[in-house]
Amino acid sequence: MHAIARRRAVILIGSGVSANAATDAGIHPPTWGYFLENAHSKLNKSVSHIRDAIKRYNYLEACEYLKQEYAAGWPDLVRESFLTPNYKAAEIHHAIFDLDCRIVASLNFDKIYEGYALSASEGTIIVKNYYDDDVRQVVAGSDRYVIKPHGSIDTISKMIFTLEDYGRARVKYSTFYEILTALLHTHTFLCIGCGLSDPDMQLIFEDYKYKLSESPHFITLPSPVSEPQCGLIQKTRGLNVLKYSLKDQHKELTESLKELVAAVALKRDEIADLRSW
Template sequence: MEEIEQLAAKMDRDTVLFIGSGASSPAGLPSWWELVDWLKDYTNSLGGDINAANEYLKTSQLINATSTLTSQLNKIGKSLADFFNEEPKCEIFTSATPKEIHQLIAQLPTSSIITPNYDLLLEKTFDETGKPMEMVYKGDKDRINSILRNAIKDYIYKYHGCITKPDDIIFDFNQYNTLIHTPNIDKECLRALIQTKTIVFIGAGLEDPDFNHIRDYLNEIATPKNMELWAFMRDCEPIKEHYKEAFGINLISYAGQGNDHSDLLTKLKDLILRLNDENGKVLDALEIASPSGIEQKKIEGLLRNALLQANDEVMPLDEAIIGFIAFFDTVEKNICFRYFHDRKGHQVGEISNRVEYLIQNKLIKATENYLMPMNCGFSQEAAEQMEEEILDYLMEQENE
């Protein structure tokens, strides 16, 4: 895939990921339409007038519908923050668990992320991989200035607010208009990043207002073609050339309908493999020799990348310990230690140090007596690498 190769060549530690709401939908988070419906039902349950909102929704004016509903809430002494705190359905913003797309995002070579999403999926993902991020919220001048000075690189910048700070969430027309059209540090930060960084959009749609704002901004300035903006977009093949010429945005089209994002996941796996594979030679050879085998190859490299994120080198013993634990799902500590001491010849102190290292870096989990794998793609890969060796070991144990 030529576009994936080109993007892999551009991505590095300084790349910024823009993660849109589409990345949250596999975890059960609502679309913008669904969230407005929730707000409408909440307003109606409190006796607010929803007639104007219904009229706006007939013509897909979601921001205006949200604004009139917010106005109705204010008239009865309520607010958007009350909606997010009191509406039972909004509990999903805190309870949702990361999915495969989030694990793939965490495998990319950058940890600089901006997102309009209110949920906690990205925070949970990076915590699970042992790489907690600096959280930057809307209006946080000190941390936003740190982003602009490159003083922090591992961050999640939630410029529309977060469910943990519902009073600051941007959802209606007045709030959004203020962000876009009045001087503020959030807008200036976004514009500076657009002009100075490689930006990759994942989970944003062509009708996403944030994506369109960036697109329109690029149309205003003189040299959009000198910038590096890439966007994974569903079924955008017919307009790719126009977007490149008019806005300097490189669109990567993926197929799918509704909640089917499998082709997007496939392309992200391609990208990860390209990033891990010098010049893409392994992938090219595999595509020629065995097209049917490429899907398995795409998931490989997650283990190596996870270990490299925790340390500067990959320790074979670390890979083996993760694989041994993941194979059994849950294993007693003494069984794990006995395997690597008696069968593999490692010293007990060495095994203990590596297990403790893996626990501290959240590559495995532990209780007092048991070891457990993280629920991530790299655990599956490690288990598959150890499978044959462990099966031989179990056969030997059975025959003794």
């Protein structure tokens, strides 16, 4: 809470946050795993190497195979899943915005969070993708940012969605990953709705943990998560697990974030009164 109150925190959001959004008809965005399973089923044939990759949670590999299968039809499939339905932001998006952190990093291709943030901030939020030349402003600047480590649905050709995409990005845009590392050193990360199988969640946090042997960052995970699992995540990723109940479609997570918003507001008032910025 102290890091958030002093705006020395980065909120990292994954597909679990987007899954709370919905269309007017009540349709929710797919998680990465569901999108791949659905894309596989739409092929109207069972492809063993795709099925096996999904079962192993190797989503980058599965996505690579699916992209090859769909060929020219791939961009349309992606748009139909993440853009065309016109998803509306949910309470959890509002709560994350209300935390008023200077930096929110979204691992999602959709534009649900930044769309809401741009509207709620009257256009004062700045959106930066991993490939932007001036992305270093996120560290050096004083504005509010949404950064997109995997790119956006706006530019499908630059979305990091496959093994090839990921490998190319880490070499060609290595400066961006250096920026993420700098933020890990100087800020506390709160990961919400993020899957531990995401390559960035693995490589970035594992690299940080093994270099510095510190565990200053946090991740929310739905119960049940055993204590040995929590210990292993902390030991290998430097992430402290904040558990919550799955009941009522993850309602406890949203309510907890609302409570955090109130607590942070009080802490900021206290900091202002004491002039201890």
